[in-house]
Amino acid sequence: MRKPLKQARALVAASAAGAxxxxxxxxxxxxxxxxxxxxxHIQNQDPLMATWQEFADDxxxxxxxxxxxxxxxxxxxxxxxxxxxxxxxxxxxxHTWGGGVLSEQVDAGxxxxxxxLDCLDQIDPIALAPYTIDDKLYGMPFDTGVVGFxxxxxxxxxxxxxxxxxxxxxxxxxxQALKDAGIAPIALAGADQxxxxxxxxxxxxxxxxxxxxxxxxxxxxFSGEGFVQAGELLADLAALEPFQPGFxxxxxxxxxxxxxxxxxxxxxMELMGQWAPQVQxxxxxxxxxxxxxxxxxxxxxxxxxxxxxxLGGGNGYAVSADAPDEALDFLCYIMEPxxxxxxxxxxxxxxxxxxxxxxxxxxxxxxxxxxxALATATGTQLYLDQAYPPAIGGVINEATEGLILGQIxxxxxxxxxxxxxxxxx
Amino acid sequence: xxxxxxxxxxxPPASPxxxxxxxxxxxxxxxxxxxxGAGTLATFIVPGxxxxxxxxxxxxxxxxxxxxxxWNGLGGVPTDFIGFDNFRTLIGDEVFLGDLWRIGIIVxxxxxxxxxxxxxxxxxxxxxxxxxxxxxxxxxxxxxxxEAVTAVLFGLIFSPRRGFADSLLAGLGIDAxxxxxxxxxxxxxxxxxxxxxxxxxxxxxxxxxxRQNIPDELYEAAAIDGATGAQAFRRITLPLMGPTVRIIVxxxxxxxVQLFDLVYVLTGGGPxxxxxxxxxxxxxxxxxxxxxxxxxxxxxxxFIVSLVFALIYQRYVLxxxxxxxxxxxxxxx
Numbered sequence: 001m002r003k004p005l006k007q008a009r010a011l012v013a014a015s016a017a018g019a020x021x022x023x024x025x026x027x028x029x030x031x032x033x034x035x036x037x038x039x040x041h042i043q044n045q046d047p048l049m050a051t052w053q054e055f056a057d058d059x060x061x062x063x064x065x066x067x068x069x070x071x072x073x074x075x076x077x078x079x080x081x082x083x084x085x086x087x088x089x090x091x092x093x094x095h096t097w098g099g100g101v102l103s104e105q106v107d108a109g110x111x112x113x114x115x116x117l118d119c120l121d122q123i124d125p126i127a128l129a130p131y132t133i134d135d136k137l138y139g140m141p142f143d144t145g146v147v148g149f150x151x152x153x154x155x156x157x158x159x160x161x162x163x164x165x166x167x168x169x170x171x172x173x174x175x176q177a178l179k180d181a182g183i184a185p186i187a188l189a190g191a192d193q194x195x196x197x198x199x200x201x202x203x204x205x206x207x208x209x210x211x212x213x214x215x216x217x218x219x220x221x222f223s224g225e226g227f228v229q230a231g232e233l234l235a236d237l238a239a240l241e242p243f244q245p246g247f248x249x250x251x252x253x254x255x256x257x258x259x260x261x262x263x264x265x266x267x268x269m270e271l272m273g274q275w276a277p278q279v280q281x282x283x284x285x286x287x288x289x290x291x292x293x294x295x296x297x298x299x300x301x302x303x304x305x306x307x308x309x310x311l312g313g314g315n316g317y318a319v320s321a322d323a324p325d326e327a328l329d330f331l332c333y334i335m336e337p338x339x340x341x342x343x344x345x346x347x348x349x350x351x352x353x354x355x356x357x358x359x360x361x362x363x364x365x366x367x368x369x370x371x372x373a374l375a376t377a378t379g380t381q382l383y384l385d386q387a388y389p390p391a392i393g394g395v396i397n398e399a400t401e402g403l404i405l406g407q408i409x410x411x412x413x414x415x416x417x418x419x420x421x422x423x424x425x
Numbered sequence: 426x427x428x429x430x431x432x433x434x435x436x437p438p439a440s441p442x443x444x445x446x447x448x449x450x451x452x453x454x455x456x457x458x459x460x461x462g463a464g465t466l467a468t469f470i471v472p473g474x475x476x477x478x479x480x481x482x483x484x485x486x487x488x489x490x491x492x493x494x495x496w497n498g499l500g501g502v503p504t505d506f507i508g509f510d511n512f513r514t515l516i517g518d519e520v521f522l523g524d525l526w527r528i529g530i531i532v533x534x535x536x537x538x539x540x541x542x543x544x545x546x547x548x549x550x551x552x553x554x555x556x557x558x559x560x561x562x563x564x565x566x567x568x569x570x571x572e573a574v575t576a577v578l579f580g581l582i583f584s585p586r587r588g589f590a591d592s593l594l595a596g597l598g599i600d601a602x603x604x605x606x607x608x609x610x611x612x613x614x615x616x617x618x619x620x621x622x623x624x625x626x627x628x629x630x631x632x633x634x635x636r637q638n639i640p641d642e643l644y645e646a647a648a649i650d651g652a653t654g655a656q657a658f659r660r661i662t663l664p665l666m667g668p669t670v671r672i673i674v675x676x677x678x679x680x681x682v683q684l685f686d687l688v689y690v691l692t693g694g695g696p697x698x699x700x701x702x703x704x705x706x707x708x709x710x711x712x713x714x715x716x717x718x719x720x721x722x723x724x725x726x727x728f729i730v731s732l733v734f735a736l737i738y739q740r741y742v743l744x745x746x747x748x749x750x751x752x753x754x755x756x757x758x
Binding site: 078079082083085086088104105107108109110190191244245246247248249250255256261266389390391393394395398401402405407423 | 495497498499500581584585586587588602604606607608609612692693695696697709712713714715716717
């Protein structure tokens, strides 16, 4: 009698083990939590990180829901979000820049249409554009702004430059002047690639104009002469060796990276978005340069683009397709005037409120600079690596790195991007 | 021990590979020895088998399927069948070919630089001298660090402005400003240096184990026959260390083909692919550019590279070492 019993027990054990395995496989959940609302954000620096957590805690208590808040570093977030999207299981609330990446997620049915968000009337309609796909809204912006040169006024003065450059030639002259004064002119995070792609994009925008760029993207064809010329001008700039030593392996927000170089006042300028002053302080552990100025990307002689056309974008939140209504309520909770006013200060955001004065009566000078730039904007282009599908944005980023390092030519650049468009079609 | 004395995998010819938990246990025999019951077999095999099918075989087969599609990985299953296009692109992909080239360089460097260092240290640490254990421990320690931590550590050491490496050189009066991680022509060698730092201790321990398996009687006999130390090393140590050397080379190559964490955290494969590996290319294509089809094709290529190497190596190099084990790869009867 012993043996059959043993066999039976063994079979039970085996099938139990098998069942366990199957169950474990079946309930893989993106947030590894059973909270009602999982929230992935990239504000992983205090004070805003703590503020977001506090908002979540307060909302959770008032509305009887549970939160799992996960602050994730920018680059790590992009990787993690990519895998989550492919597993078909995205967090309830997640950071988004809108554009082509969001569009792919929408096509895959992962994102909830939030066109009927209660607090929509509090938000400036212009800021909604990157998150609007086929006339439906899929993300709520909480920050917006433009990319431009943030420069250390004192270092410029040391090199004998008293006004920021307005044309590309002046810009190159100033680069040489800074070099002659023994100052590294530009901080660049070569390893991260995306900060470099701002240069190429802006050159294209200045040469063929915003309309020209939009038309080329529509056609999926970057063959025009202006696109090659943009690459050549960028190669010219790189040939001057304007970047800080070791930029090839530098990251944006890490120690000794692009922002830290600016924060410590060892490089004269960086081409970066509205968050730059904040990250300069965070990454360097200093108060940043004493005199920080801002100037738009210089004009290219004979180019069709206008100085009032900006590369830019903002930060927003999207919610998963199966998100409970509470998630939408929480987004509006963030936008409640008192809360949003606090977030603007803690996160150094450029407000997206329809009535900025109501939520942010006295903004810092840096934020005010960005708001002024936005106020005069005649057109904006979302960062290409977010505006286009990831396959194309990735190629543009990679090709920019190759161009700056002298590994590929301006013609190669255009050919690579065209190939990527062709494959995507 | 089959007459050859030293094999890394101690596998006496009579020992079966699977499930005989109580056969030769040396305890009082409660059941008749022989085939274990079906229930016992199932208990031990099924959980592992289910896990293997679910998390190894199924994904591998799925990757093989997806490699024939153009697919961004989002939503449902792939539909855009493109035949062998992904593989055609792969053959012309400079990054992929560059990955193979870089792997080749690292493998060659490992064999001619890293393994001899580990071998030499093992011979040294086999001698008796005070503090021997401390040295063994010290040399093994880098291996204990996770690869990501190692990468962060060396990222700080080779940081361009305040890095320890440059400071050290400056302290020695050398104002070199070497672009350790930023100079495309040297970054791969810096990566190799870090790999050596991390793995030489592991290989050293394997060599040490191999050396300790050589019976002292052989050396005594050689000494009686009048052999010099050098002769004993050449005629006894080297040949009997053969199996250990061969298995370490094998591990080293397979490890290099799969290299990811350390390099990804350290350089991300840059600048402009100068330190990129197959796994990094696969990761970037798959998870950053959402080219899951192409990344799958790459993973299949990676699998084939490993498999072909493993089969050839087992057939021609490891064949004698594998005598008696179940995976002889057709090498011996």
